[in-house]
Every structure is written in C-alpha cells, then in structure tokens.
Amino acid sequence: MLIAGLCTAAVVAYQLTDIPEPHPETVIQSTVFTDAKGSYLGRRGPVDRQEVSLSQVPRYVQDAVIAAENRSFRTDKGVSPRAVGRAVLASLTGGERQGGSTITQQYVKNALLSPEQSVSRKAREALIAIKLDRTRSKDEILEGYLNTVYFGRGSAGIQAAARNYFDVDTRNLTVSQGAALASIVNIPSYYEKAGSDPKVTAKLRDRWEWVLDAMAASGSITAKQRAEAAFPPFRFYPPGTTEGQRQYMIDVAAKEAADRLGITEDQLARGGYTVRTTFDLALQDATTEQVKDLKGRKGTRLHTAAVAIKPGDGAVRLLYGGSDYARQPFNDAVAGAVEAGAAMEPFGEARLRAPLNALRKTAAPTPLKLASAYATVAAKGVYAAPYTVTKITRHGRTVYTARPDTRRALGEKEALVVNALMYDWPRPGETVAPSASQSLFTAGAGGGITRRTVWSTALDSRLSLTVVLFADQPGKKKNTTLPAQLPNKPAPTDSAEETAAQIWRLATAGAGESPGQVPTPVPVPVAEAGETAPR
Numbered sequence: 001m002l003i004a005g006l007c008t009a010a011v012v013a014y015q016l017t018d019i020p021e022p023h024p025e026t027v028i029q030s031t032v033f034t035d036a037k038g039s040y041l042g043r044r045g046p047v048d049r050q051e052v053s054l055s056q057v058p059r060y061v062q063d064a065v066i067a068a069e070n071r072s073f074r075t076d077k078g079v080s081p082r083a084v085g086r087a088v089l090a091s092l093t094g095g096e097r098q099g100g101s102t103i104t105q106q107y108v109k110n111a112l113l114s115p116e117q118s119v120s121r122k123a124r125e126a127l128i129a130i131k132l133d134r135t136r137s138k139d140e141i142l143e144g145y146l147n148t149v150y151f152g153r154g155s156a157g158i159q160a161a162a163r164n165y166f167d168v169d170t171r172n173l174t175v176s177q178g179a180a181l182a183s184i185v186n187i188p189s190y191y192e193k194a195g196s197d198p199k200v201t202a203k204l205r206d207r208w209e210w211v212l213d214a215m216a217a218s219g220s221i222t223a224k225q226r227a228e229a230a231f232p233p234f235r236f237y238p239p240g241t242t243e244g245q246r247q248y249m250i251d252v253a254a255k256e257a258a259d260r261l262g263i264t265e266d267q268l269a270r271g272g273y274t275v276r277t278t279f280d281l282a283l284q285d286a287t288t289e290q291v292k293d294l295k296g297r298k299g300t301r302l303h304t305a306a307v308a309i310k311p312g313d314g315a316v317r318l319l320y321g322g323s324d325y326a327r328q329p330f331n332d333a334v335a336g337a338v339e340a341g342a343a344m345e346p347f348g349e350a351r352l353r354a355p356l357n358a359l360r361k362t363a364a365p366t367p368l369k370l371a372s373a374y375a376t377v378a379a380k381g382v383y384a385a386p387y388t389v390t391k392i393t394r395h396g397r398t399v400y401t402a403r404p405d406t407r408r409a410l411g412e413k414e415a416l417v418v419n420a421l422m423y424d425w426p427r428p429g430e431t432v433a434p435s436a437s438q439s440l441f442t443a444g445a446g447g448g449i450t451r452r453t454v455w456s457t458a459l460d461s462r463l464s465l466t467v468v469l470f471a472d473q474p475g476k477k478k479n480t481t482l483p484a485q486l487p488n489k490p491a492p493t494d495s496a497e498e499t500a501a502q503i504w505r506l507a508t509a510g511a512g513e514s515p516g517q518v519p520t521p522v523p524v525p526v527a528e529a530g531e532t533a534p535r
Contacts, residue, residue, distance in 0.1 A: 019132055023111060028047050028270050029045065030043040030050060030269065031274070032273075033250050037280075041277065048155055052147065052158065054139050054146070057143075057170050057171070058178065060215070060220060063221075064181070068214075069185060073104075076104075076133075078104040079129050079130055080102050105126065111144060146158045175229055176229045177232045179215070180194070191204050195237060196238075212229055253275055256388050260389060275392050280507070288320065291306070296484070297471065301481075306318055308371075310384075310462070311376075311463070312461075314375075315390070340363065341455075347359075350414040352410060353409045353410065370466065374466055377415050378419075378461060380415045382408055382409070440501065442497055451492050454492045456496040456499070456500040462508070465507060468496075471484040
C-alpha cells in the first residue's frame with residue numbers, strides 16, 4: 001500500500017508540474033563588438049552571453065560536453081536516479097553538495113529554477129527534467145544548456161566562452177578547444193585561470209585528456225583525431241592593460257550602432273547583436289604600446305590622440321583616445337578640443353565646402369574632425385564621413401551594412417595645392433629625423449619653449465594618419481583644466497613625428513611599403529563627387 005501510494009503521489013505531482021519559463025537573466029544577451037577582421041574587442045550588456053543555434057556548434061564540441069558532463073545524455077530519461085538520491089540524502093543530513101546531475105537537470109537548475117538547495121526543489125527539478133525530456137527533443141535541451149551553462153571568465157554560454165578563452169566564434173572551435181571548454185564546465189571558477197596559472201593549466205590538461213579519451217572510445221572522434229589533438233593555448237586571464245583602452249572604441253561604435261538601428265544604447269547592449277567595427281585591433285594595441293612612455297612636464301598631463309582614416313571611404317582604422325579608460329573615460333580623439341594653430345593653414349584660401357568649411361570657424365577642432373579634413377586631401381578633395389561600424393548582425397541575420405557617405409568638399413586641383421603646401425610648410429625649429437621630415441606634415445600652436453599643441457600627419461591614397469600631442473594642468477576651480485606647455489625634452493615635434501612614423505610603419509606593413517618607408521606627398525585619385533568609393 002505504501003509503495004502504491006508513493007507511486008500515485010509521484011504521478012499526480014508529475015501531472016501538476018509545469019515547465020516554467022526561463023529566468024529573465026538567462027534570456028538577456030550581451031552585444032559583442034569585433035574589429036574589422038572579426039577579432040573580439042569587448043561587449044556591452046549586463047551578462048556576457050550570446051545565443052547560438054545548435055547547428056552553429058560543431059558536433060564534436062557537442063560530443064565533448066556530453067563526454068564531460070553526461071555520457072548517457074542521448075539515451076537517458078532526463079534524470080539520474082542515483083544522483084537525485086545522493087542529493088536528497090545530502091540535503092537531509094547537511095552533507096557536502098552533490099554533483100552528477102544530467103545535462104537536462106543542470107539546464108533546469110541553471111535556467112528554470114532558483115539555486116536554493118532543498119529536498120523539495122531537488123524533487124521539482126527531477127520532475128521538470130523528466131517532463132522536459134518527454135516534451136522536447138534532445139537537441140533542444142542541449143541547445144538551451146549550451147546557451148546558459150557558465151564557463152568562467154564571466155562567460156554565460158558557449159559563444160561567450162569561445163571568445164573569452166580562444167577569441168573565436170563557436171562554429172570555429174577545434175576539437176581540442178571544444179574538449180577544453182567541456183572540461184572547464186566542471187569547476188569554471190577554478191579552471192578560468194587556465195593559461196596563466198601553471199597549476200590550474202596542468203590540472204585542466206589532465207581532465208582534457210580524459211574527455212578526449214572518452215570521445216575516442218565512443219567514436220565521437222577518430223583515433224587519428226585523438227592522436228593529433230594538442231592542448232590549446234588560451235587567451236591570457238585576467239585581461240592585459242590594453243583591454244581598458246578598447247572601451248574608447250566600443251563607446252564610439254556603440255553610439256553609432258544604436259543610431260543606425262534607431263534604438264537606445266541600452267537596448268543595443270541587451271539585444272544580442274554582433275557589431276563588426278572598422279578598427280584594426282592589432283594596430284590599436286600597438287599604438288597603445290607606442291605612446292605609453294610619452295610624459296608631460298611636472299604638474300601637467302600629456303594627452304595623445306591618434307586617428308587613422310581610409311581616404312575616400314571614411315572607415316576609421318585607428319582611434320586612440322586616451323591611455324586609461326578607467327581614469328579618463330573622456331575620449332580625446334572624438335571629443336577633445338585641441339588648438340589647431342598652424343595645422344589648418346595649408347588649407348589657406350581654398351574654397352572649402354560642407355562640412356570642411358566649418359573648420360575655419362573652429363580654433364580648437366577635435367582630432368577626428370581635423371583628421372577627416374586631411375583624409376579629404378588624400379582623396380583629392382572627396383570628403384567621406386568617418387564611420388566605425390561596418391555591419392551589425394543578430395541571430396545570424398544582417399540588420400545593417402555600412403555604405404560610405406561621400407561628397408566633394410574641395411576642388412581636385414585645390415586638394416593638390418593643399419597637399420603640396422603641407423609638405424612645403426615651414427618646419428618647427430626642433431631637429432627631426434630626415435626620414436620623417438621629408439614626408440610628415442607637422443604644425444601646431446605656440447613655438448619653441450612655449451609650444452602647446454603638435455599635430456603630425458602622414459597620408460596617401462590608402463590611409464590618412466594624424467597624431468596629436470597636447471597638455472593640460474589643473475585649473476583654479478575644482479574639476480577644471482587649463483592648457484599647458486608641452487615638454488621641451490624631448491622636443492614635442494620630435495615625439496609627435498617619431499610616434500606618427502612608427503604608427504605609419506605598423507599600419508602599412510605588408511601593404512606595399514618597404515620597411516620604414518613613409519608616404520610621399522603625391523595623392524592618388526579616388527572617387528569623384530557623388531560617387532561611392534570602392535570598399
């Protein structure tokens with residue numbers, strides 16, 4: 001009678017159990033930003049998670065997770081009676097928390113129920129898992145699990161984990177990488193240090209070998225794949241010093257992306273978009289390293305901004321706006337008002353059309369605006385509005401693609417004259433390297449020991465690069481600053497030109513320039529007025 005009563009109670013409980021909706025936090029997705037080549041820049045959103053369909057997860061990655069977490073997943077009924085029994089006993093006796101739940105149970109626990117530990121919750125978890133297994137396919141359950149399970153490094157779901165550990169999309173994970181991620185799920189808060197902590201890395205490697213052996217034994221991978229598998233290198237954790245600098249780029253791209261989609265930045269951050277930017281991450285990080293040792297006078301702060309734009313197109317390849325986003329979230333490259341001084345004088349009496357004509361009314365333009373003027377010269381007078389977002393996708397569907405916005409802002413002959421004037425302009429008094437002095441236009445505000453700003457520009461048909469140095473000092477009122485003189489040693493023009501020359505070499509390496517070669521002042525024709533420059 002007792003057994004019959006328990007069975008009846010179980011059946012009734014099963015019938016009365018509904019499958020709850022996922023927790024809101026497991027539905028929210030972050031928006032990911034990549035550079036022009038697809039390398040991960042960073043994200044915006046409360047949770048680092050992006051959903052992917054199971055079709056985007058290689059079968060061997062699916063099998064790796066199954067080998068690591070629940071080898072009977074494809075055939076079981078959604079629960080492990082032994083694991084449930086151990087968990088119930090531990091809850092009743094106050095013993096150590098028990099693992100061993102099936103993938104279905106883990107998904108129910110992670111996405112559908114609260115994390116409390118009690119007999120009633122464990123029983124409900126088992127009932128929901130059984131019902132889930134009977135009403136949904138194994139693929140649906142596995143997809144939900146892979147999109148919600150925690151992998152460490154702040155990664156909720158396999159897509160975020162693939163980026164944070166290996167800087168790739170899920171669909172591009174290798175057998176070795178997939179087995180490593182599957183091994184991490186067991187203790188993510190510990191294994192997240194793999195690659196930077198030797199002890200953790202060695203322990204993860206042992207578990208990785210165990211997972212691969214199981215995959216080979218089950219036929220998920222061939223003997224050849226097992227023999228050729230090599231333990232993968234991981235992205236360093238925690239992130240390095242250049243990570244914070246990337247937030248300047250993400251700020252600009254996030255605002256532009258939200259504007260293009262007609263939504264708020266908060267809606268963008270929670271929307272699960274992938275935003276491909278125009279930036280060159282390798283160049284950005286190299287620039288950060290290049291300028292980190294530049295110092296100002298005592299009692300002043302030296303600022304460096306660097307902008308590189310593709311002439312005739314407007315794509316912003318480089319946008320260095322400050323050394324540390326945490327200390328200075330203000331982006332000098334896009335919002336800093338920097339005294340132009342003689343940097344605008346080569347434009348002389350040229351008939352500037354919109355939007356360049358507004359520069360004559362601005363004594364202190366932003367580096368981005370003046371850099372776009374120089375890019376117009378490189379494009380023989382064709383102005384291209386600067387942009388930082390090339391494509392936006394969501395759930396695999398493209399929702400926005402950039403198109404260059406070009407117009408003639410300067411006559412072609414006048415652009416040639418301005419270009420010639422830039423390279424014939426009287427040079428500052430400081431000594432510069434001959435290779436730089438022959439091909440960089442350098443000017444600014446002040447002179448000699450009272451120099452306040454220095455602008456140094458290199459350009460050709462492929463790229464227009466502008467580097468700006470300026471300084472400030474605390475004002476008399478709280479939270480105010482005043483312009484300050486640049487340091488004399490080394491000479492600021494030397495610093496600006498050497499920095500610009502080094503960045504130029506990095507930017508054009510492998511693009512037709514010999515090592516160390518800087519551009520000659522001869523612009524190459526690009527799109528005429530009203531035409532769209534080729535991408």
